[in-house]
Amino acid sequence: MKTFEFRHATSVDDAVTAGTAPGTKFLAGGTNLLDLMKGGVEQPESLIDLRRLGLTTIAPTAEGGVFIEAGVSNSAVANHPLIRTQYPVLSHAILSGATTQLRNMATAGGNLLQRTRCPYFMQTTFSSCNKRDPGSGCAARHGFHREHAVFGASADCVAIHPSDMAVALAILDAVVHVQGPDGRRTIPIEGFFALPGDTPEVDNTLGTGELVLGIELPPSRFADHSWYLKVRDRHSYAFALVSVAAGLHVTDGVIDSAALALGAVAAMPWRLREAEAVLVGRAPGDEAFHAAARLAMNGAEPLAQNAFKVDLGRHSVVRALTRAAAVRIDDEDQP
Structure with missing residues (x-):
């Protein structure tokens, strides 16, 4: 070092x-x-x-949401009563990641800023990685890319963002609060991450010296019907091959609001706006969920080794929506 x-x-x-x-x-x-x-x-x-700044509070906001300061541990976020009851999908997502020991150390702000686990990035013995060494090439494109992106990639990078938490934050329309040399500002979660384009070394839209202060969650309509599904090679301590955050609001047997996002398919949580729209106005069930799944992977551009993610993504959307429709916040099987 x-x-x-x-x-x-x-x-x-x-x-x-x-x-x-x-x-x-x-x-x-x-x-x-x-x-x-x-x-x-x-x-x-x-x-x-x-760690001495004391950014370790989770508190309700005047608007009826929740503000999570950046220094709160992942464990504290996942187990907080406000999160478990009002935003259970966030608790599900965090508890599906890493180990208890890591969740006890990792922070909410740091979770957003973690970097890809692409092996060509993580191992300096590989000389070609544009994210680590801009201009050196992307070894993953013609190497091992089973776990890599099927959306939003570029000729220069096919890495994915590894966060589970961020996928749940995407369907909750979270807002990231930051402070930099020019003062404070807010960044909607969908504008926080950066796709690789021709600058794959840039992971997010933070400016020089900007510090994440916290994450604001607006009031959620999905407390009663949401789920985070993580599909991986093994159940314990593995990154997702595909994940789905799903939220539904159902009134009189009809979906009047829906939110869907995929993880492990792009350099950012991948929001599925078309699939969400096709759910609204329909009764929750196989017909609606399969209609959403058919739209979920539109525009995917898989590589040779990760084409399975397209079919896996569709099946995972159906499974996550089915689970979200069935679950309620008082279910005993909530994590």
Whole structure:
């Protein structure tokens, strides 16, 4: 590991000021960053520790939603009563990821900022990775790409974003609050992540020195009918091959609001607007769910090894919607 400077931020303003220096990284839980540093993928000149800033509160908002500060652990988010009752899909998603020990360390802000687990990015022995070394090429395109993107990829990168939490946040229309050198601003979750295009080294739309302060969840209509489905090679401690966050609001036996997003298919949570629209005005059931599934994978551009994700994605949408329609927040099988 490369030698680096280390200090504790004394305030948010102090962290933001320090974060504008070249080669500076913020440290919260460190569950991803430290692994990348040990492997030589990340080589910061300086680490600014955020853990003394106290951004560890989950609280209701005046609008009836919830605000999750960036330093709250993933475990605390998943197990908080407000999240479990009002936003159970978020609890499902977080509890499906990593191990208890990692969830105890990882933070809400850091979860959004984790980097891809593409093996060509994670291992410096591979020389071709545009995300790690811009201009070097994308070894995954002609190498191992079974787990890679089928939406939103480019000639320069086919990596996916690994977060489970972010997929649930997408259907909840979360808003990310950040502070940078020019003050505070908010970023809708759909505008937070960046597709690779010709700048695959850029993962998100944060500016230099901008610090994630927290995640705001507006009031949700999906407390009674939502689910997060994660399909993976093994049940424990594995990243998704395909995941689905599904939310339904049903009135008098008819769906009047729906939200769907896929994970592990793109460099960002992939919202399924067409599939959502076809659900509205229909009774929840196989006919409606299969109609949504037929639209879910429109525009997919799979590679040779991951074409199975197209069919898997359709089946997973049906399964997630079926589960969401059946579940209620008082179900005993809630995580």
